[in-house]
Every structure is written in C-alpha cells, then in structure tokens.
Amino acid sequence: MDKAKASIKRLALQTGIFSAISRLHGPQIVILRYHSILHNPAEHADSIGSGIIHPSAVFGQQMEYVSRTCHPVTMDEVFEFSQGTKNVPPRSVAVTFDDGFEDNLSVAVPILNRCGVPATIYVIAGYVESIPWYCSLRYIFARTQRQSFVDPFSGTMKDLSTPKIRYESFLACSRVCASRPHSEIDEVIAMLEKKLDVEYKPDQPIMLSWDGIRKIIQHGHMIGSHSLSHPNMAYISPEELQVQMSTSRGILEEQVGNKIRHFSYPSPIMEPHWNESTVEVCTTAGYETAVTCTGGAVHSADRPLSLKRIFVPDTLDDFTWALENMFAGRKV
Ligand SMILES: [Zn+2]
Structure with missing residues (x-):
C-alpha cells in the first residue's frame, strides 16, 4: 500500500464510520486463511512460495489486533452458528491454516497462545512428515x-x-x-x-509430524482435513473425490484419536476448487464444516460445507483494512 493511500485508509478507520456501518449488519463471522508463518520468508520462497508465507512479526501484530479488538471463535462455534444454535458477538473471527506446515507449531502456535486465539489447522493427511x-x-x-x-x-x-x-x-x-x-x-x-535434474531435500522438515499434530491439539487448537494429496477437488473423478475426503479423515482420526469434523478444500491452480459434487461427498464423508478459498464472511444462513474465508494480506495495515471492510459488509 503506498503512503498516501495508507494514510487515507487509516483516517477512514479512525473516524469510526466502519464500526457504525458494521452495527447495521446481522451477525457474521470472518474466517481468516493463513498457510505458512516464518521468521524469514525468503528461506522457503522457492518451495512453499512467497505468496502464502506470512512473516512471523506481521502475524504477531495481526493476532494481537484480533485479540485486542475482535472476538476469536473456533470452527466448532462456526458450525453451531451456521446451524442457528449459537449466537456470536460482533467482530467474531476464526483463524485457520491450510496445508499443515511445520512452522504452524514452532512459530504460529506460541503467538496464538500468547494472544489467546484458537486456530484450526487443516492438514494434508498424505503429506504429514513429507513434502507436498x-x-x-x-x-x-x-x-x-x-x-x-x-x-x-x-x-x-x-x-x-x-x-x-x-x-x-x-x-x-x-x-x-x-x-x-x-x-x-x-x-x-x-x-x-x-x-x-533437481531433487528437493530440505535440511529441516517443512511439514508437521504426527507428534507435532498431537502437540497442536494439546495446546487447545483443532485439526481438520485438507485432503489426502492436495488435488483440485473439482477436477478429479467421483471415486478419487471420495477417497480424498474419507481416507484423509480416517488417517487423521486414527493418528490423533479425535473425531475430525472440519474440512478445507485445496485450491491448486484452477477454479472452481469446489462445486455441488464436492459438497455432496463432503456431506457423506461426515464433515460438519468445509471452508473454501472463496472470499467473504460467514452469515447465519450460510451452508456449513461451503464457507467463505478471506486470504490474509501480509501487512498489518492491509489486514486491518480488509477486516474492517468485511465487518462493515464491504468486499475488498
Ligand atoms: Zn492447500
């Protein structure tokens, strides 16, 4: 964001106009979508890709903002909200991570715990202790x-x-x-x-281990499935779709000993990344919620198996701008 634009946006936020507008809207939850959080994003830019890495310092600022000004909720609460069995206060936010990178435990969890923010981490069951x-x-x-x-x-x-x-x-x-x-x-x-003539052999694991996943649960966070091998679910056969949804859930449940209730549709390269068939299979596979990469907030009448999220910008200013616009019912 350039300086002049940033100042105008900051002024707009300070006037309180956004919070006034947000009070006019019905209850909603904003689900944030993160992937990797690293102290030094350049370190894995050639493998994870710089577009989905947030610097840990910025992530810390964003979680402090959520902790100070928002109401963090879990994906279980998002489900109850979608069923009409739970009311949520204004400025409700759910934090999610896709893919299951190792840094979610070593870098993000300490920050989440310090800020008192619960998170759901969607793991690719076939790439635990491996490389996607x-x-x-x-x-x-x-x-x-x-x-x-x-x-x-x-x-x-x-x-x-x-x-x-x-x-x-x-x-x-x-x-x-x-x-x-x-x-x-x-x-x-x-x-x-x-x-x-190139093989990717990182010195340190880039994905979570099963022990790491169990530690995340012990810290009070939740694990969901992000498929078995990260295909685009709208471009695979019905049989493969079934395997990706059900087998990943079975593997995760066996390893963590908990029921896996939440799914996240992978969205590699092509659109759409979900459709009516994926929603149907997700239902029969027994998931209660499924999050998409389609941008927007969750409202009480929304279907729980195609929930919108927002991709989180990688600066604090852009983050607060996106979040406050979302609370005010404006898409950015
Ligand atoms: Zn993914």
Missing part, C-alpha cells in the same frame, strides 16, 4: 539448470532459459498434477525431478 507435490514442483522449476526439456505431458520441447518461462512451465505442470489421483502423484514428481 506443489512444493517439490515449485523448487524443481526454480532451481533447475537445464535450459530446455521435453514436457512429458504435452510431448513438446519447452524452453527453460529464463525465470519467467520456468515459472510458466511450473504452472502448466501444476495444472496436470492438480487433477492426478493420489496414487500417481509421487511418480509424476519423481519423473520431473529426474528430467530436470
């Missing part, structure tokens, strides 16, 4: 020294001579991987690693 395909894929195309390669999916020769072109190839391969069944994805990544 999209992190390996990003790394392969960011680090390869090859100047060209034969794309195994289209059979055509692809130029790799500039970062921009390599990124385009990464996106093209992501589209293929996002629609592959879980049983094929490791093989696809291994083939690309070989073709591009």
Whole structure:
C-alpha cells in the first residue's frame, strides 16, 4: 500500500464510520486463511512460495489486533452458528491454516497462545512428515539448470532459459498434477525431478509430524482435513473425490484419536476448487464444516460445507483494512 493511500485508509478507520456501518449488519463471522508463518520468508520462497508465507512479526501484530479488538471463535462455534444454535458477538473471527506446515507449531502456535486465539489447522493427511507435490514442483522449476526439456505431458520441447518461462512451465505442470489421483502423484514428481535434474531435500522438515499434530491439539487448537494429496477437488473423478475426503479423515482420526469434523478444500491452480459434487461427498464423508478459498464472511444462513474465508494480506495495515471492510459488509 503506498503512503498516501495508507494514510487515507487509516483516517477512514479512525473516524469510526466502519464500526457504525458494521452495527447495521446481522451477525457474521470472518474466517481468516493463513498457510505458512516464518521468521524469514525468503528461506522457503522457492518451495512453499512467497505468496502464502506470512512473516512471523506481521502475524504477531495481526493476532494481537484480533485479540485486542475482535472476538476469536473456533470452527466448532462456526458450525453451531451456521446451524442457528449459537449466537456470536460482533467482530467474531476464526483463524485457520491450510496445508499443515511445520512452522504452524514452532512459530504460529506460541503467538496464538500468547494472544489467546484458537486456530484450526487443516492438514494434508498424505503429506504429514513429507513434502507436498506443489512444493517439490515449485523448487524443481526454480532451481533447475537445464535450459530446455521435453514436457512429458504435452510431448513438446519447452524452453527453460529464463525465470519467467520456468515459472510458466511450473504452472502448466501444476495444472496436470492438480487433477492426478493420489496414487500417481509421487511418480509424476519423481519423473520431473529426474528430467530436470533437481531433487528437493530440505535440511529441516517443512511439514508437521504426527507428534507435532498431537502437540497442536494439546495446546487447545483443532485439526481438520485438507485432503489426502492436495488435488483440485473439482477436477478429479467421483471415486478419487471420495477417497480424498474419507481416507484423509480416517488417517487423521486414527493418528490423533479425535473425531475430525472440519474440512478445507485445496485450491491448486484452477477454479472452481469446489462445486455441488464436492459438497455432496463432503456431506457423506461426515464433515460438519468445509471452508473454501472463496472470499467473504460467514452469515447465519450460510451452508456449513461451503464457507467463505478471506486470504490474509501480509501487512498489518492491509489486514486491518480488509477486516474492517468485511465487518462493515464491504468486499475488498
Ligand atoms: Zn492447500
């Protein structure tokens, strides 16, 4: 945000006009969507991707703002709110994380605990103590020294001579991987690693371990499912959809010993990332809520298996602007 714009927005917030407008709206909950929280985001920019990493200092400021000015709620409470069995106060906020990065425990949980904010962390059941395909894929195309390669999916020769072109190839391969069944994805990544002569082997684990997941629960936070292998749920077969929803839930329940009630639709690369079929399978798989990446707040009549969230901006000013607009019923 440039300085002049930032000052105008800050002034608008200080006038109290937003809180006046928000009082006119019915009850709602804003669900925040985070992924990775790192002290040094540049460290994993070539694998996790800088777009979904929040610096820990900014995350700390954002959670302090939520703790000081909002009413934090859990996803269980979001479900009760959607069923009409619970009222929530104004400025209710639920904090969620997608994917299950290790830093959720080592960096985010201490901040959440200090601020008294509960969170739900949606874990990819097939990538606990492992590396998600999209992190390996990003790394392969960011680090390869090859100047060209034969794309195994289209059979055509692809130029790799500039970062921009390599990124385009990464996106093209992501589209293929996002629609592959879980049983094929490791093989696809291994083939690309070989073709591009790069293997992603981080020194420290980037994803949570099962012990780490159990610790998060002991700290009072919740675990949900983010599928088995992070496909785009709207682009896979009905059988695979069933496996992604039910098997991931079964694995998580066995490992943590708790009922898994909440799901988060992965949204790699293509849109839509959910549809009526995904909602139907989510219902039969026994989930009570499912969150999407569609932007907006949750209102009391909303369906619990396609809940809106907001992607959190990575500065405090942009965050407060987005949140206050959402409370005032304005989409930003
Ligand atoms: Zn995800």
